Amino acid sequence: MKIDDLGDWRRSHYSSDVTPEMDGEEVILMGWIREIRDLGGIRFIVLQDKLGNVQITIPESEVNEETLSKSSSLHRQDCIAVRGLVRKMEKAPRGVEVIPKEIRILGIARQPLPLDITGKTPADIDVRLDVRVLDLRSDRSQAIFKIRHVVLEATREFLSGRGFLEVNTPKIIASATEGGAALFPIVYFEREAFLAQSPQLYKEELIIDFEKVFEIGPAYRAEKSHTRRHITEFLSIDIEEAFATAEDVMKVAEELMYHICKTVRERCREELRVLNHTFDLPRLPLRRLTYDEVIGELRERGMKIKWGEDIPTAAFRTLGEIHPYFYFITDWPTKLKPFYIKPRDDDPRISEGFDLMWSWIEIASGGTRVHKKELLIERLKEQGLHPESFKFHLQAFDYGMPPHAGWAIGLERLVMMLTGIKNIREVVLFPRDRFRLTP
Numbered sequence: 285m286k287i288d289d290l291g292d293w294r295r296s297h298y299s300s301d302v303t304p305e306m307d308g309e310e311v312i313l314m315g316w317i318r319e320i321r322d323l324g325g326i327r328f329i330v331l332q333d334k335l336g337n338v339q340i341t342i343p344e345s346e347v348n349e350e351t352l353s354k355s356s357s358l359h360r361q362d363c364i365a366v367r368g369l370v371r372k373m374e375k376a377p378r379g380v381e382v383i384p385k386e387i388r389i390l391g392i393a394r395q396p397l398p399l400d401i402t403g404k405t406p407a408d409i410d411v412r413l414d415v416r417v418l419d420l421r422s423d424r425s426q427a428i429f430k431i432r433h434v435v436l437e438a439t440r441e442f443l444s445g446r447g448f449l450e451v452n453t454p455k456i457i458a459s460a461t462e463g464g465a466a467l468f469p470i471v472y473f474e475r476e477a478f479l480a481q482s483p484q485l486y487k488e489e490l491i492i493d494f495e496k497v498f499e500i501g502p503a504y505r506a507e508k509s510h511t512r513r514h515i516t517e518f519l520s521i522d523i524e525e526a527f528a529t530a531e532d533v534m535k536v537a538e539e540l541m542y543h544i545c546k547t548v549r550e551r552c553r554e555e556l557r558v559l560n561h562t563f564d565l566p567r568l569p570l571r572r573l574t575y576d577e578v579i580g581e582l583r584e585r586g587m588k589i590k591w592g593e594d595i596p597t598a599a600f601r602t603l604g605e606i607h608p609y610f611y612f613i614t615d616w617p618t619k620l621k622p623f624y625i626k627p628r629d630d631d632p633r634i635s636e637g638f639d640l641m642w643s644w645i646e647i648a649s650g651g652t653r654v655h656k657k658e659l660l661i662e663r664l665k666e667q668g669l670h671p672e673s674f675k676f677h678l679q680a681f682d683y684g685m686p687p688h689a690g691w692a693i694g695l696e697r698l699v700m701m702l703t704g705i706k707n708i709r710e711v712v713l714f715p716r717d718r719f720r721l722t723p
C-alpha cells in the first residue's frame with residue numbers, strides 16, 4: 285500500500301472539536317482507525333486522536349472513486365488524515381459525522397494486530413508490554429498516563445507554591461548512598477561508577493544553600509524481588525527542608541496528598557471513569573500510628589512481630605485492611621532506618637523516621653535527618669559503612685549544616701493507588717525489572 289506524505293495538510297480540528305453545529309464546514313482530521321465497519325454500500329470508520337473519537341462515514345454514492353478505493357484498503361490502527369465535510373447526523377455518536385473528500389494514508393498498522401486495544405479480548409501484561417507502543421493507545425493506558433501527568437503537574441504546582449526550588453542531581457555517582465547492595469554498577473571510562481538509588485545525599489547537601497529543595501527524577505534499584513510494586517527504575521519525588529523536623533515535613537506530605545487527590549478528581553474525571561475507579565479526598569491530619577501501635581494491632585490479629593523486626597508484606601496487607609486509606613507509621617526502630625535518619629534524643633533506639641502508607645502500600649518514607657557530623661560518622665560506622673567513602677558528603681557538614689528533614693515519594697506507587705491499577709508496570713511507559721530490559 286502506498287504511504288502518503290503530510291504535504292501541506294495540517295490538522296484543523298481534534299475529533300472532539302467536531303460538533304453538529306459545524307454542519308457543512310470543511311475539516312482536516314488526523315488520527316488512528318479505532319474501528320472499521322463495512323455495511324455494503326456504506327463504510328464507517330471511528331477515527332481516534334489524543335482527545336477522543338469521531339465517526340467518518342463513507343457512503344459509496346457520495347464519495348469520489350479514489351477516496352472509496354483508499355478507504356477499502358484501510359485496517360484498524362492505520363494512521364490516516366481525512367479532509368471532509370462535517371454533517372449533522374442524529375444516529376452517529378455525538379450526533380455528528382464527517383464525509384471525506386480525500387483520505388491520506390500516513391502510516392499502516394501490520395495485520396493481524398498482536399493486541400486488541402479495546403480491551404474486549406484481554407491480554408496478559410507481558411504481551412501488552414512487548415508491544416507497548418500499541419498498548420499505550422488503549423483508553424486504559426491513555427487514562428493512566430494522563431493521571432500520571434496531572435500528579436506531576438499538581439506536585440510541581442504545590443511544591444513551587446510552598447517555596448521549594450526544583451533541582452536535578454547527578455544520576456551517575458561514585459559511591460553508594462545507603463550501602464552497596466541495591467546499586468547498579470556501571471563502567472565509567474576507566475572506573476566503576478553507580479546509578480543513583482536516591483538523591484538523598486545531594487538533596488541534604490543542597491539545603492545549606494537553598495533551604496528548601498525538591499527533585500523529581502529517576503532512582504535505580506538493583507531490586508531482585510519480583511513483585512507487583514517493585515521496579516528497577518522508578519520516579520522519585522523528593523523534598524528536603526532546612527530548619528524542619530519530621531513532623532513539619534509530614535504536614536507538607538499530607539497537604540500534598542490532599543492537593544494531588546483533589547486535582548486528579550477535578551482534572552481527570554473522564555479518566556477515572558474509564559478506569560472505573562474512585563477515591564475520597566483524604567481527611568487531614570492523617571492518622572499517625574507509631575511502630576509500637578502497629579505491632580500491637582498486628583498482635584491482636586495473631587501476627588507476632590518482635591520489637592525491632594521489619595514488618596513483613598503479609599502483615600502490611602492486614603494493616604491495609606484495618607486502615608484502607610492514607611496513614612503514617614512513625615517512631616520506627618533506629619536500626620531499621622538508614623544512617624541519615626535521626627535517632628530520638630530521649631531514646632536513641634527509636635528514630636524520627638516515618639513512612640506514609642496508602643492501605644498496605646508504602647508510598648513514601650522520610651524523617652528528621654542527622655545534622656551533626658560526629659553523630660553521622662558514628663551512624664555510618666554502626667551500619668558497616670566507611671566514612672571515607674562519604675567524604676564529599678561529610679564536607680557539607682563543615683559549612684553550617686542546619687537541622688533538616690525530608691521525604692521521598694515513589695511516584696508509581698502513588699499513581700497505582702490513584703488509578704486502582706494493581707501492577708506497577710502498567711503505570712510506567714517502558715518498565716524495567718529484573719527480567720525486562722526491553723522495549
Ligand code: ATP
Nearest residue numbers: 505507513514515518646647648649692693694697
Ligand atoms: P520497599 O520497602 O517498599 O521496597 P523502600 O523502603 O526500599 O521500599 P525507600 O528507599 O524508602 O523505599 O524509597 C522511598 C519510596 O520510593 C518508597 O516509599 C516507594 O514509594 C518508592 N520505591 C522504593 N523502591 C521502589 C521500587 N523498587 N519500585 C518502585 N518504587 C519504589
